[in-house]
Amino acid sequence: MKNRLSKAQAAYEDAVENVSDLHVKISDGNTKLGAIPSVSLIPVMDCGNCAICAKSCYDLRNDFIYKEVIKTRAINSAIYHEDPERYFKEIDGYLNYRYPRAFRFHIGGDIQDKWYLDKMCEIARKHKDTKFLAFTKMFDVCNEYLDEGNVIPENMHILFSGWLGLKMDNRHGFPEAHPIFESGTSAPEGTLLCTGNCTECLKEDRLCWSIGKGQAIGFLAH
Structure with a gap:
C-alpha cells in the first residue's frame, strides 16, 4: 500500500510540473459502475477522514495496481490543487458535451472542503437531467x-x-452506506x-440513486 501511495505521490509531483498542459480525466465507467462516468482523485492522499480505513482501502488495493489509473488520478489531483476552478470547469465541459444520465464523484478521493461541495452542487443544479x-x-x-443554510440539489x-x-x-439525516x-x-x-450492479439500480431508480433520509445501504466488503 505504501509503495502505491509513493508512486501516486511521484506521479502527482510530475503532474504539477506540467499542470498547465494537462486536462481532467473522466472515466467512462468500470466493471461495477458499468457505463457511468466518474471523476476521481487520489485515495488516502485526497481523503480527509480516512485514518481508520486507509489500510483496507478498496480503491488503493484494487485500482492502483494499474499505472494508468495512478497517472490519471494524479493528474486530476494536481489540476484540482493547482487550479480548482479549472478542475470544475472541465467537469462541467464534459457534462455539457456528453449529457450523461448519471455521474459519480470519487471512486477515489473525497469531498475536499465546503467550497468543493458547493461546486459539486452548482454543477448538479446546472445539469438537472x-x-x-x-x-x-x-x-x-x-x-x-x-448548518449554514445551504441546500443540496435533489x-x-x-x-x-x-x-x-x-x-x-x-445530524441532518444523510442516507448512509456501510461495508x-x-x-x-x-x-x-x-x-x-447493495446488489453490486450500479447500472441496473440506476435504470430502476433504486437503492443509492433514490435512497432517502434516514435510510442505509449495506455492501459486502471485498
Missing part, C-alpha cells in the same frame, strides 16, 4: 454546509460512508443490501 452520486466520510464538511445524492469504529455525526465485514458491520437495522 443528470443524477449525481457521491459517497463521503467528510461528515463535518457536509453538516456545516447545511439530483445530488450524497451518502455518508460508514466504517467499523468510525464515528459518524449524521459488511465477516467480523461485523456499522450498518444499522433495516439496512438495504
